[in-house]
Amino acid sequence: MVEVTGIIVAGGRSSRMGQDKALLRLGGVTVLERIAAVLGQVTKRVIAVTRDPEQYRGLGLETTTDLYPGLGPLSGIHAGLSASNTEWGIVVACDMPLVQPEILRALLSHVTNEAAVQETAHEPGKQQVQGEQASWVGDCLSPHLTESTLQAVIASVNGRMHPLLGLYHQSVLSSAEKCLQSGRLRLIDWLNSLNVRYEIAGEWPGASLDMWKKAVFNMNYPQDYQLIVKQLEHTQNVTDTQENTER
Numbered sequence: 045m046v047e048v049t050g051i052i053v054a055g056g057r058s059s060r061m062g063q064d065k066a067l068l069r070l071g072g073v074t075v076l077e078r079i080a081a082v083l084g085q086v087t088k089r090v091i092a093v094t095r096d097p098e099q100y101r102g103l104g105l106e107t108t109t110d111l112y113p114g115l116g117p118l119s120g121i122h123a124g125l126s127a128s129n130t131e132w133g134i135v136v137a138c139d140m141p142l143v144q145p146e147i148l149r150a151l152l153s154h155v156t157n158e159a160a161v162q163e164t165a166h167e168p169g170k171q172q173v174q175g176e177q178a179s180w181v182g183d184c185l186s187p188h189l190t191e192s193t194l195q196a197v198i199a200s201v202n203g204r205m206h207p208l209l210g211l212y213h214q215s216v217l218s219s220a221e222k223c224l225q226s227g228r229l230r231l232i233d234w235l236n237s238l239n240v241r242y243e244i245a246g247e248w249p250g251a252s253l254d255m256w257k258k259a260v261f262n263m264n265y266p267q268d269y270q271l272i273v274k275q276l277e278h279t280q281n282v283t284d285t286q287e288n289t290e291r
């Protein structure tokens with residue numbers, strides 16, 4: 045069984061929203077609480093990465109702060125993984141309030157399969173490849189334990205990658221830190237230095253393409269928030285109608 049820590053990247057300034065998007069309310073709870081509850085269905089521990097832990101103290105969530113403040117999403121991923129004590133961390137941005145457990149399970153399926161392969165490889169009589177290698181991509185050092193070691197699983201929807209909806213292995217920390225120290229902050233550049241597998245939306249049978257599209261919808265502007273509020277109200281009304289019909 046692979047243990048995973050849930051990481052919510054909530055350290056942005058929410059300048060386009062005009063207020064802290066993590067504290068906006070959806071269905072009677074804050075966006076942060078909503079995402080934490082979903083992560084809690086697939087992990088035992090959830091950590092929110094934030095600039096100001098005092099803002100979220102009343103929510104009862106575990107928080108941590110950026111070790112490299114003001115350096116964007118890469119700093120948030122780095123801080124969350126640094127605070128976790130599991131081999132893997134599953135990252136969700138705080139502006140993705142429509143992510144569902146099925147989406148997270150689709151990402152986790154790669155780790156589960158990888159663990160099964162590793163266990164088979166370590167059975168008596170199986171040949172093992174050992175030794176640590178390292179390669180440079182730009183100014184970022186990427187440690188590869190073996191050529192095939194999986195380091196990240198990233199969502200890919202309609203041909204677009206979403207690094208803030210993905211799984212990251214602890215082995216990515218050294219390359220992330222090197223990038224942060226050298227000012228190379230683009231997530232795509234960093235991912236190019238890793239052994240990454242992409243979860244193509246719609247391929248895993250437990251998560252529909254519609255689920256993926258909703259999961260990666262970024263709530264950046266007030267109109268985005270209002271759209272999500274209306275979608276959730278519509279979904280709730282449909283559910284209530286179905287339940288009343290069945291009675």
